[in-house]
Amino acid sequence: MKKAAIIGAGRLGTTLGYSLSQQGFHITAASCRSIPSARESVDIIGEGTPVTDNKKAVKNAETVILSVPDDSIKDVVKELSPLDLNKKFIFHCSGILSSRILLPLRKSGAVTASLHPVQSFPKKSRNPGLFKHIYFGIEGDEEALPLAKILVKKLGGRSFILEPDDKPLYHTACTIASNYLTVLMGLSESLLEKAGVSKKLRIKILLPLVKGTLDNIERNSVSGSLTGPVSRGDLETLTSHLKCLEAHPSLLRLYKDLAAQALEIAGKEKHLPPNKIRKIKALLE
């Protein structure tokens, strides 16, 4: 199982290829849409043949990692399904799609699963640390799951089993936590700009606050870490926030929606008296 090909050697595929090669796997090929991109990936991985022909890429591989964009998985499956894939292990890395999309490959003899790292990979990288202690959502054929677990363990990660039908919800959760945290940082940064804070300082000011919040969540829980005007029931502060956002209607709407969610969380902690909860709800309408 140690001869592995990467089809879609982009940000995740290349990082995965490098880390697997460090763990004793032999990367036989890295396939991309363009040859310069495949060459770049092979340089980073340190071995393998750069190709644009996916059929050629799988030829000598026992394990195949499909890390093409989600929208391209179907096309690659169609391309590979006429081949004899007898007992090749084929994994895709999409968080939202289940392994059912690999069914045509199963029919051609492959053993298939999906294997999704809950981490973001912003560039092709030689940093195996990105996989350490992270979680991988896996699901697929019974025969594929033991190898999926071994791969994850070799990378220093931890796996957990998902139901195929739960993947869209699971992926939405990951997207909210990662991508929309970035969006929230962007919005905070733009408000600091309006408040006259220099470009150099904006993110620097916010980072210790956000890291402290994440530390609190790690130590306590989400509900035990919520601070701020909603959790304290500070109506005047909340009114003042809403007022300064009046000139930015879409931000005001988002703020009110997030504050309503904060109220749900604060309500569970039962610190706020019912009359405060009522007044906050009225402000957020």
Ligand SMILES: NC(=O)c1ccc[n+]([C@@H]2O[C@H](COP(=O)([O-])OP(=O)(O)OC[C@H]3O[C@@H](n4cnc5c(N)ncnc54)[C@H](OP(=O)(O)O)[C@@H]3O)[C@@H](O)[C@H]2O)c1
């Ligand atoms: N990046 C992340 O943070 C992350 C995290 C978890 C899971 N994932 C999953 O990993 C998969 C890949 O995501 P990514 O962000 O790594 O994408 P990416 O950086 O855009 O890389 C995609 C790679 O696929 C290649 N490619 C596209 N169509 C192809 C085809 N038909 N045949 C062969 N290669 C093809 C591209 O070639 P060119 O370089 O020539 O364009 C590129 O190298 C997706 O399923 C995504 O959901 C990504």
